[in-house]
Amino acid sequence: MHLSRREFLTTSTAGLGALATPGGFFRFLEAPTDFTGDVLRSGRIRKIHHHIADHKRQHIARVQEYLRQPSVSANGLGMKECAELLMSYFKELGCKEVELVKTDGYPGVWAYYDAGTSLTISYYMMYDTQPFDEKQWSSPPLAANIVKMTPFGEVIIARGAVNDKGSDAMVFNAFDSILQVEGKLPVNIMFTCDGEEEQDSPNFHQVLQPYMERLKQCNAHFSLGPSQDADGSIQMGLGGKGLTENELVCSGRSWGRGPVVRPIHGSRKAIMDSPTWRLLTALNTMVTPDGNHIAIEGFHDAIRPANEEEMELYHALVQKFSGKLLVAEKEDCKTWIDNWSDAEAVRHLLFDPSLNIDGIYSGYTGPGAAHIVPDRAAAKIDFRLVPNQDVRTTRELLRRHLDTHGYPDIEINPIGGDEWTQTSVKAPVVQSVLSVYKEYGIEPAIWPREAGSSPQAQYTSPPLNLAAASGGLGHGGREHSVDEYIVIEGNDKVAGIVRAEQSYVDLLFAYANWPMG
């Protein structure tokens, strides 16, 4: 499953050998996969590859066109025009149905490509981007200029270059070359597109809702796009943790004590209760004194032990990448909780829930001092959930905990949430991706579950329960940051735009030809 880039999910390893090693992850391929090699070496695929190579200039131009159309959901810039541009791409692709889907926020887009085949995939796109502060960029974020970047050669710098508009334009390019050569795509595709991904997809369920019965016909949820790290290695995540983000608010108004209308001068603390102290006390009841273990009654009840496949994948990870795991995290965090080893940390990251304070705020936070007893204190907390915990029960347990500990007045404002999701390594869509990587000689690191979460879990959770996989060559980076880029030229490890688009063709055909059942 291609988890959202919002979450920067690729739990990092580094310096992975690009060549398959004995006892590595390809042992999870369950059957002989020679037919994938046969497909990739077939004349029809070769013709499509040539078409891509011959149209590099036009394909780059499409990536630039899509990136030059702004679509900032944070402030509305270009959103309407970008939705229209996206719909025009679906129409050019020959989709039978292309619909703008109204929501309480920015609309989604539905498109259906009917290949007349028995196989149907669900495909997710997002058309909004993060905002940008143009002054900070070395190349204007809406110019989509081609610039040199070591060690990748030419790249395009633009907001959305890799997250996700540039990536999606490359997928459109790949599909277009298939159409030009073959006349049609090898599978039916149901596209559901989000205009508010960067706002945490608050209304994405409204995009899916009208099409749920249709989506149930899909055989898998599939994502194509640049999946290589800067060193060419590939991480595959088979799922994600659940997430429930909530704002806890303690206010004098709800409590009926302390400042009930507005902040009061700090010198008055001697005679009045403080919602801020109260929130701190309440938060502290929710964790062990080290802040590392959740102390909410019943919170762990639903957790199931790791299953055999998860443990196998975990052991493969720590055996194959011993000393090379969590490298990005280690740059910013020298020690794990209780001085766990890296292997222990990976285990806890995979299998433990967590409770984090994303933010806490009350009173005066500017320079110097302002003396007030704040009338309100709030914290944004996120729970990460593992199978079989769920968002609704977690909120209920939190509410019950606050009530039974004497904090019935503390409000819980739900901000967002996703259920945990997991696809088995045995699922055909995962196997087909693995088989392509094996042909390429690139052994991916497979995480049975990533630490992050995504609203795309809505495809893989009930009622859809779709198996999901993602993959593809190519590389981009600096999502959400300045000078976001996508590699155009590439080097001996990282694919350029031509090789990347060719890999999307390979992956689509490998799945279309996978022996089902």
Place this chain on the structure above:
Amino acid sequence: MHLSRREFLTTSTAGLGALATPGGFFRFLEAPTDFTGDVLRSGRIRKIHHHIADHKRQHIARVQEYLRQPSVSANGLGMKECAELLMSYFKELGCKEVELVKTDGYPGVWAYYDAGTSLTISYYMMYDTQPFDEKQWSSPPLAANIVKMTPFGEVIIARGAVNDKGSDAMVFNAFDSILQVEGKLPVNIMFTCDGEEEQDSPNFHQVLQPYMERLKQCNAHFSLGPSQDADGSIQMGLGGKGLTENELVCSGRSWGRGPVVRPIHGSRKAIMDSPTWRLLTALNTMVTPDGNHIAIEGFHDAIRPANEEEMELYHALVQKFSGKLLVAEKEDCKTWIDNWSDAEAVRHLLFDPSLNIDGIYSGYTGPGAAHIVPDRAAAKIDFRLVPNQDVRTTRELLRRHLDTHGYPDIEINPIGGDEWTQTSVKAPVVQSVLSVYKEYGIEPAIWPREAGSSPQAQYTSPPLNLAAASGGLGHGGREHSVDEYIVIEGNDKVAGIVRAEQSYVDLLFAYANWPMG
């Protein structure tokens, strides 16, 4: 003592009768005070009063002139020009010495008026104001327009109208009328003026420092200005609590655990420590679970019991104003800690120290969600201190507490502090003010100590140890807020500019003629 308006110190009572009552606060006048009446009814005072009445138009113009010169220490607007204007006022007054006093921030001003008398007062002024957002004002904050305001008749609306530039301009007017009629003031005055009061006076000690030996010659610290509430009543505070404001910072960098460089994705909380949870735990060790009592070892050791005078004043307050105390606070806070009665609340406010969280902040605090394990959490906390606690010892106890509870890495960044201060009701300068109020038939409520604090404690604490009092008729309001005003016309309860300036003359002469020793 005139405590800083920054602190909104006037602990409120309401509906105080303007007439003296038996057993009220005038029993604290220790001697017959007929001579004050004699002074106030003397021909020379009458001539000065007439001069003020005859120059009302010019006096209003001076108030407007000073208010139209901006002086916003938060952003620097007009600061230099305002210091120059203030110095020109001292020169017009005939001060022998007028000096700009350099500090690490905006300069102070020193001025010395030599009346050739044996009596010298210390006098504080501030020349900066709060910033303003002009759009929100009904009359432009720098226009100093005269507008009608019920029930006060004409008022001037301007930033600084009452806090303190408008008030100080009225004092200059009063002194000027004395000069015009008498040729000189009745006492020597050492003026020390602050350009950073609204920044919590971080450098005011540098203003006083060069003049400490001179200031030791003063007989008292005196403040004149509008002291009436909207209903005409007057509150006198004889001192203030101590204050030490500190920022506590818990960071991964100092701790060496959790995110040591920058925030890390919130999903990684499962394997890393959080400075935010740590700060919350540390804060919770510092108070009882209700957040209302300080649990720092040794914190209460230095507190002396309330003395006889304090208790007498306290009993007078709760007897005379039963049911009318803490009225402003009650608008915003319906219940006191542990459901204390109002009389109990007044006692705790006078005699208890407190620990307040003015602000706490960590991580993401904007709309929606951002999933991070913050690398830093901070809280601004203020201790309010009572005799004989002090700022330095309090910080030492805080440090020791954090160290012994396992938080040696949590930084304490001092932001500001003032020692507690107290003047006896028996001090001549207080007695002289009381005697004038008695002549007026306005019985003030006398607070042995106010809940707030002020850097003006630097006059009343060692080494200066000056007795301090403040007083005067007149009224203004909305300090720090929009449409700040000072009353020009007045009504039957609140003095207008003429009567207010006349009261400053009365108060100055009453003290100048007070039988010392």
